[in-house]
Amino acid sequence: MNTKFNKSDYTLIGIVYAVTILFNCIDYYREDNNLIEYLVDIPLSAALSFIIILAFMYWLIPSYIVKEKKYVQFVFFGLIVMCFFGAIDYVAGFWSGDGDWNKFPKWYDFLLKSFFRLSDDAGFVFGILLAKKFYEGQAQFFNVQRQQKENELKLLRSQIDPHFLFNNLNTLDALIDHNTTKAKEYINRLSLIYRYLIQTKDAEVMELSEEVGFAENYIFLIETRFGDDYNFQIHKNTDFDDKFIPTGSIQTLLENVVKHNKALNSKSIDVEVIIEEDLLTVINTKSKIQSEEESFGTGLKNLKTRYKLLSDQKVLVINTASKFKVSIPIVKLSNES
Numbered sequence: 001m002n003t004k005f006n007k008s009d010y011t012l013i014g015i016v017y018a019v020t021i022l023f024n025c026i027d028y029y030r031e032d033n034n035l036i037e038y039l040v041d042i043p044l045s046a047a048l049s050f051i052i053i054l055a056f057m058y059w060l061i062p063s064y065i066v067k068e069k070k071y072v073q074f075v076f077f078g079l080i081v082m083c084f085f086g087a088i089d090y091v092a093g094f095w096s097g098d099g100d101w102n103k104f105p106k107w108y109d110f111l112l113k114s115f116f117r118l119s120d121d122a123g124f125v126f127g128i129l130l131a132k133k134f135y136e137g138q139a140q141f142f143n144v145q146r147q148q149k150e151n152e153l154k155l156l157r158s159q160i161d162p163h164f165l166f167n168n169l170n171t172l173d174a175l176i177d178h179n180t181t182k183a184k185e186y187i188n189r190l191s192l193i194y195r196y197l198i199q200t201k202d203a204e205v206m207e208l209s210e211e212v213g214f215a216e217n218y219i220f221l222i223e224t225r226f227g228d229d230y231n232f233q234i235h236k237n238t239d240f241d242d243k244f245i246p247t248g249s250i251q252t253l254l255e256n257v258v259k260h261n262k263a264l265n266s267k268s269i270d271v272e273v274i275i276e277e278d279l280l281t282v283i284n285t286k287s288k289i290q291s292e293e294e295s296f297g298t299g300l301k302n303l304k305t306r307y308k309l310l311s312d313q314k315v316l317v318i319n320t321a322s323k324f325k326v327s328i329p330i331v332k333l334s335n336e337s
Helices: 007-030 035-067 071-096 107-117 119-159 162-178 180-199 208-229 249-260 297-310
Strands: 205-207 230-236 244-246 269-275 279-285 316-319 323-329
Touching: 007 035, 007 119, 035 071, 035 119, 071 107, 071 119, 107 119, 119 297, 162 180, 162 208, 180 208, 205 208, 208 230, 208 244, 208 249, 208 269, 244 249, 244 297, 249 269, 249 279, 249 297, 249 323, 297 323
Parallel strands: 230 269
Antiparallel strands: 205 244, 269 279, 279 323, 316 323
């Protein structure tokens, strides 16, 4: 759950506090309170309760619930926060109300009163915010899930695209006449690719090792079809244990390279696939021949959408005059909530 405030959150908080302050003013008027109590108690209570909410939303929940799941520490520091700011509000209210300091509560009563002092104000707003965040998260999840299914359908259709099969059959036909040994390997690699596509069509993520193996077969097809037009290198700088990426994501990045770059004057397109501990990066040199659709468009949008379901990390794209670089996070499912 994203606990950071957005514009609508601040609007909702402002409305709730405006109504709360209005009712407090009416209540103070009925009890014939002094002017200083209007000026001190009401704004101070609103400010301190808002600080409590900020502490929970920006510190306690992200640190001790979402990331670490340290519930005892969450309760402990939550009590301290409530008591600390409640104590400030209680002392200020005691002072503004001309209370008899000789009758100030003993320390244990004071702590108890401090804890409950702002619990109503802060708890009410806090509860509304959590409910709002929950339903926003649910709406976003179902929207992303729906879009994910659409993307999976588009990806599957592109993978079994007749043009893809037609191009590979043409390449195979040429190989049979000139290089039967390579033709047999080409058939084997092509069958492995289609078998993998069928086996993983419903999988949202796959092991990094499986995806790299699929990418190596896919690269073989590209290199066989285009000859020296593309120069691929895969750098494996980490182990593959407990590492996952969205299914077909490397294929998407490689397709992008071939789609948008053509070799010119015997100058090949250099492509590096760099696999590190937390990132998989594809870097390619750019040719002067560019298609009308240079932005990567749908493929990148799909990857970004898929990562919303998997991780809070983002896809990084760097586009310069000479190179195009895309880095996708490697997901460790044991670390994801």
